[in-house]
Amino acid sequence: MKVTVYTDGGSRGNPGVAGSGSVVYSEAGETLAEIAYVVGQKSSNNVAEYHGLLRGLEAARDLGATEVDVYMDSKLVVEQMSGRWKIKHPDMQELALAARALAGGFTSVTYTWVPRAKNKKADELSNVAMDAAAAGADPGIVGAAPATPKDFSPASLSDAPRTRFILLRHGQTQHSVEKVYSGSSDPALTEAGRQQAERAARALALLGPVDAIVSSPQARARETAEVCARELGVAEVSGNDGFREVDFGAFEGLTRDECVERYGEEFGAWEASISVAPPGGESLAALHRRVTRARLKLQEAHAGKTVLVVTHVTPIKSVLRQALGVGGEVFRHVFLDLAGVSVVDFYGDFGVVRCVNDVAHLR
Template sequence: MSLKVNVFADGGSRGNPGVAGSGTAVYDAATGDLLREIVYVVGRKSTNNVAEYHGLLRGLEAAAELGASEVYVFLDSKLVVEQMSGRWKIKHPDMQKLAMEARRLAQQFDRVAYTWVPRAQNTVADKLSNDAMDAAASGHEPGIVGGASAAELARADSGAPAGSAATTLFTNGNGDTSLQEHQATTAWTGATHQPTRLILLRHGQTEMSAAGVYAGLRDVPLTDLGRRQAEAAAEVLVGRGIDVVVSSPLSRCTQTADAVATRLGLTVEIINDLRECDFGDYEGKTFDEADAMDPAYHQAWVTDSALAAPNGESNEDVNKRVRAVRRQLEKRYPGKTVLVVSHVNPIKSFLRQAFGAGKSFYAKLFLPLAAISVVDLFGSQAPVPMVVRSVGEYQHIEGLK
């Protein structure tokens, strides 16, 4: 099976120019295992930007040594990301040479993608680059400091067995995300194999969602904002090790799915049972308009998933077909990462199943447009069959208008 890796890199200079170093951490994109950790002394009179390029170069070199086929690079240097993505020109001669070397290294992989992340999400590489600058200040010549692999260093520090470390995006209480080092879920679920991971992505904005009306089976496309939301989601999903993309047949989902699949070089598989709930007579109506039809029934329907919309279906009906989809995906793609692009109620159904929640779950959970949630499936034989890794990540669409 081909190896996909996430490379987190950073660089810095004390004095700019001054003593400079870079730090690089390489992870298995599928498992989150830390594969390589690199502390590199750039020199005693280099700039921040040159050091950041060296962090990238060390990551590409390590990915090649590890035999990776796809490399997803994350840097908090917007300059390097934009230049390597071909959107910004490179004027400085030193950086032109470094960029040419990076492109030469990148040619040996099937895919290389570059993503900007906030410094708070690049803390491991930042620490390593500071270690490199400390070494440079102490007189270390340009080059790699030490030689231990990341896995060896991590196990020496923590006493953890091989394969127990992972890096995953979690949503905190403020709705933000940050990278957290943690024990892989296999350590406490009792599972003995890698899970099938479902990355659940809600579609972007449509005219109906912008108007605040019930949008079920009516096939409406994304708005301009919806397309930007889909592209923003695609940007942050590039490094998640996605193997398969599946989608609801409705246009708002297929357009969202295509935005991600195009970046990953994948095709989109349509699964009809990922469609939204049939809202029947509530379709196209606001909450107040639906409530005015029969206030008592509408208000009961909102909180009871067993009730069907007039001439429509219930969320229990949705839950049955989504449960069948979940089992199908787990059987067909064991140990893979599957992007599931769907609607708010089917995604809530996946999460409800993972949480083991009751009929009122749908009314209690808010999921923004283009939000990302993650569920790991370990199988019915595992002591803990399903684990929710994140719910409603939305920082990638904040500020979009």
């Protein structure tokens, strides 16, 4: 199997907080793996770039690849790994040896330089990792489990405060009734949607104190959040653009059948890959990076607290994916009802899914 790996790394301060990003694609262009990796609190750009390469090669190995084409915007690493430039720095010598050992397990590995503009996904992932490093995360994959997950229990991570995210999907809108894609548009709740919000709010009151309420800026989420705030006695709802719904672009306001009829090829490509965006819209992979950044910042601001996040289907699936440490299949294989409740705890970077799509309050 042949794969393509795009990698990047960066340091804020050089040396400073550092992280790397790696993306693995199939020959057909399907995203097979995305890795955001915290390198450390005081590392250089070049060291971070090597870590991006290592994580990408490791992912390719774990996927069973036999041939790998690596693309990086680091001329230094590309030339050194190609054997055309010498490696003088001891840290990079060690990292290069590790990369060559990994590369030796493949039938072939090529290294190609690309401009930064063509390496945006890996760059975004490296920024996710640097955000996590700046928040104090230890070196490792963002959202990954500890080395011995079988021994995990909340008590064993007593040094990492539990931050609980209660994730509530908004109530019904007219778009929900019509079963059309509703992302960037801003419909209000229907009367049924307001009733769903009220029932969800009463159910949430039974879960215990909520320290803060954060909402997508879109009207349907804000209205639902305000109902919850009144019931829970929380004075303020904070808007957070990171939790807005995915932008469906040209598919906005259309049913699935209409999308197939009008945009057959583009729609098929979008359904087949989370890295493909609708015409004029946003890919699920891009949304996942956006929501990951928002979640990390929210967790830093409310460490050890309980936060109610009122949002939409795909941002909730993104948080579930972060907690589970799995790939993009979550977006295709998890169903979330209107006004459904999911609960996720984070202990540092370790996520625990407590419940998914609880709708008992609607029955």
